[in-house]
Amino acid sequence: MALISLAGIERVFHLGESSVHALARIDLQIEAGEYVAVVGPSGSGKSTLLNLLGLLDQPTSGTYHLEGRDVTTLSPDEQAAVRSRRIGFVFQSFHLVPRLTAAENIALPMMLAGMPASVRERRVQQALRNFGLDSRGHHRPDELSGGQRQRVAIARATIMQPAALLADEPTGNLDRATGDEVIHLLEGLNASGVTLIIVTHDAKLAARARRQITMEDGRVKADSVQAGADNPPQMPVQGGATDE
Amino acid sequence: MNNTQPGTMRRMDVFRFARAAATAYPLRTLLSILAMAIGVASVVLLTALGDGARRYVVAQFSSLGSHLVIVLPGRSATGGFNPANGMTTTPRDLTVDDAAALLRAPAIQRVAPLIVGTSEISANGRVREVVAVGSTASFMPIRNYELAQGKFLPDEDWRGSSPVAVIGTTIQKDIFANQAAVGKLIRLGDRRLRVIGVLKSTGQGMGMNTDELVIVPVGLAQALFDSNNLFRIMIQARGRDQIEAAKTQVTAIIKVRHGGEEDVTVITQDAVLATFDKLLGALTAAVAGIAAISLLVAGVLVMNVMLVAVTQRRAEIGLMKALGARGNTLRQIFLTEAAMLSLAGAVAGYLLGQLGAWGLRWAFPVFPAYAPAWAVVAALATALATGLVFGLLPAQRAARLDPVDALMRH
Ligand SMILES: Nc1ncnc2c1ncn2[C@@H]1O[C@H](COP(=O)(O)OP(=O)(O)O)[C@@H](O)[C@H]1O
Numbered sequence: 001m002a003l004i005s006l007a008g009i010e011r012v013f014h015l016g017e018s019s020v021h022a023l024a025r026i027d028l029q030i031e032a033g034e035y036v037a038v039v040g041p042s043g044s045g046k047s048t049l050l051n052l053l054g055l056l057d058q059p060t061s062g063t064y065h066l067e068g069r070d071v072t073t074l075s076p077d078e079q080a081a082v083r084s085r086r087i088g089f090v091f092q093s094f095h096l097v098p099r100l101t102a103a104e105n106i107a108l109p110m111m112l113a114g115m116p117a118s119v120r121e122r123r124v125q126q127a128l129r130n131f132g133l134d135s136r137g138h139h140r141p142d143e144l145s146g147g148q149r150q151r152v153a154i155a156r157a158t159i160m161q162p163a164a165l166l167a168d169e170p171t172g173n174l175d176r177a178t179g180d181e182v183i184h185l186l187e188g189l190n191a192s193g194v195t196l197i198i199v200t201h202d203a204k205l206a207a208r209a210r211r212q213i214t215m216e217d218g219r220v221k222a223d224s225v226q227a228g229a230d231n232p233p234q235m236p237v238q239g240g241a242t243d244e
Numbered sequence: 245m246n247n248t249q250p251g252t253m254r255r256m257d258v259f260r261f262a263r264a265a266a267t268a269y270p271l272r273t274l275l276s277i278l279a280m281a282i283g284v285a286s287v288v289l290l291t292a293l294g295d296g297a298r299r300y301v302v303a304q305f306s307s308l309g310s311h312l313v314i315v316l317p318g319r320s321a322t323g324g325f326n327p328a329n330g331m332t333t334t335p336r337d338l339t340v341d342d343a344a345a346l347l348r349a350p351a352i353q354r355v356a357p358l359i360v361g362t363s364e365i366s367a368n369g370r371v372r373e374v375v376a377v378g379s380t381a382s383f384m385p386i387r388n389y390e391l392a393q394g395k396f397l398p399d400e401d402w403r404g405s406s407p408v409a410v411i412g413t414t415i416q417k418d419i420f421a422n423q424a425a426v427g428k429l430i431r432l433g434d435r436r437l438r439v440i441g442v443l444k445s446t447g448q449g450m451g452m453n454t455d456e457l458v459i460v461p462v463g464l465a466q467a468l469f470d471s472n473n474l475f476r477i478m479i480q481a482r483g484r485d486q487i488e489a490a491k492t493q494v495t496a497i498i499k500v501r502h503g504g505e506e507d508v509t510v511i512t513q514d515a516v517l518a519t520f521d522k523l524l525g526a527l528t529a530a531v532a533g534i535a536a537i538s539l540l541v542a543g544v545l546v547m548n549v550m551l552v553a554v555t556q557r558r559a560e561i562g563l564m565k566a567l568g569a570r571g572n573t574l575r576q577i578f579l580t581e582a583a584m585l586s587l588a589g590a591v592a593g594y595l596l597g598q599l600g601a602w603g604l605r606w607a608f609p610v611f612p613a614y615a616p617a618w619a620v621v622a623a624l625a626t627a628l629a630t631g632l633v634f635g636l637l638p639a640q641r642a643a644r645l646d647p648v649d650a651l652m653r654h
């Protein structure tokens with residue numbers, strides 16, 4: 001059973017008289033544990049697709065099965081629960097809450113899920129260690145470097161041990177070296193089992209993924225699996241925590 | 245409390261999160277707290293003023309005496325139009341005989357006729373103008389006067405005119421300085437009188453200031469002013485429940501004595517008191533209502549502050565949704581924040597208002613400026629309710645925000 005299965009997905013935006021077909025008849029299967037890069041020119045529908053996969057947006061038509069469950073018909077609260085438990089988001093602009101410390105930002109999904117403070121504390125400490133942020137837990141985002149901020153964001157995205165990690169241009173706001181670090185981190189998480197879907201317009205970065213989906217005008221133009229892709233270096237990193 | 249349904253944010257966390265959000269924007273938070281505080285403080289202070297005025301007047305009226313019924317010559321203008329009034333020339337005077345006749349009324353316990361005029365007092369080599377009151381022994385118990393020294397007027401026949409006087413403390417000081425006055429002779433107009441008593445100081449109150457009075461037997465005052473006309477008849481009814489009966493009986497007796505004409509006005513202390521009580525109570529309520537408008541204004545301000553907060557924190561709201569927050573969780577967070585602002589403002593305003601009322605009482609000790617409990621409770625409840633009601637719209641907006649829109653456009 002595929003982790004993600006899209007059938008005939010369309011997303012139409014209405015702007016006054018005109019309508020934009022951001023996604024048009026998308027059929028797509030992504031297996032659990034895959035490493036997928038979504039590429040394509042600006043405006044081709046990459047972000048719209050990712051938002052749909054993350055249940056932040058609803059398709060105009062078509063069906064979306066996540067882990068075998070039709071999630072398009074779920075109520076908003078049920079969709080929120082799926083986002084909470086099964087999906088992790090990483091954004092280009094990090095989206096950390098400025099008044100919260102790194103530790104508090106990482107704990108946010110657990111707090112929203114109503115987990116007790118003791119469990120939160122344990123998992124956050126583990127995550128800070130795993131992501132090399134040991135000494136940064138009490139710092140606010142404005143006291144962190146770009147790379148550190150994105151690491152906090154990735155720690156937050158994985159703290160609930162999601163099935164899929166959705167990253168929209170995760171290196172877009174970082175310099176080359178820091179971007180590479182972040183990519184290695186994400187690849188390490190993928191190696192430990194998390195499905196990784198990265199939207200990027202960086203061809204070199206996309207080439208690292210085993211599977212590339214090329215979008216154009218809201219359609220999948222190409223969907224290729226590179227047999228000979230480099231095996232990304234394994235990193236001793238695990239998502240979130242080990243307890244439950 | 246802490247164990248909410250699984251999968252939803254805990255109450256304690258909602259509270260902490262909202263508090264952190266409120267303190268992260270101190271200026272905005274202080275502004276709405278201040279607005280709310282001013283609203284609550286003005287309700288507390290203004291009702292303290294209004295109710296203080298009511299208490300003051302009630303206390304003053306009560307000090308006039310108990311179960312008091314007062315008869316004035318002439319028909320009061322507020323008594324309504326009586327066609328008979330149009331016929332008569334001038335109302336008949338009230339006389340000492342009228343007052344004496346009232347003693348027959350079963351509902352009446354005491355009667356004191358009152359003649360008032362100005363005269364000149366001289367003794368001890370000093371002279372001054374005084375208001376002289378002619379009355380009887382009953383005057384003291386009816387008005388609850390107390391003596392500092394000596395005795396009050398003797399209980400004699402009303403026609404009698406013993407050459408005695410009871411004086412107020414100011415007169416004693418002005419004429420006798422530090423010497424004892426009781427037993428001394430004074431001259432009042434063309435009469436020589438012996439001082440038999442000094443009234444206790446009552447200070448400036450409602451009615452006459454007794455400190456400046458000279459009280460003499462009514463018969464003597466009649467001769468002194470060469471007049472039979474009474475200024476008032478003061479009556480004490482037999483009890484609180486006899487006041488209305490006393491009023492009816494007085495009216496009936498005088499009417500018979502005045503050839504069938506109702507040419508006097510009968511006031512009962514209770515009626516006056518009730519009128520003032522009602523009037524000032526209504527005034528307090530009106531003032532509270534006006535002050536409550538400032539609470540409404542504060543509520544609108546809190547709403548605007550929260551709307552700004554929602555707009556400013558769009559990205560954060562979108563993020564929370566992406567992280568799995570339900571609409572209801574966001575609603576709770578923003579409502580809690582609005583409630584916190586209102587509550588903090590209400591408490592600050594309450595303290596401020598009470599401090600102001602205390603200041604008033606300190607500056608004017610005779611003025612009992614205490615905010616009534618109903619006003620305080622109403623102000624606090626209104627503050628919290630307006631905060632919550634006006635917090636609803638922003639909270640709803642936060643809950644309904646489209647996460648994609650909120651995350652991408654910021
Ligand atoms: N909220 C929206 N309202 C209207 N049009 C939108 C909206 N979001 C995206 N679009 C349009 O949909 C198309 C795809 O956008 P997007 O998915 O952001 O592209 P990409 O991420 O590949 O650059 C674009 O033409 C864009 O203008």
Ligand SMILES: [Mg+2]
Nearest residue numbers: 043046047048
């Ligand atoms: Mg995009």
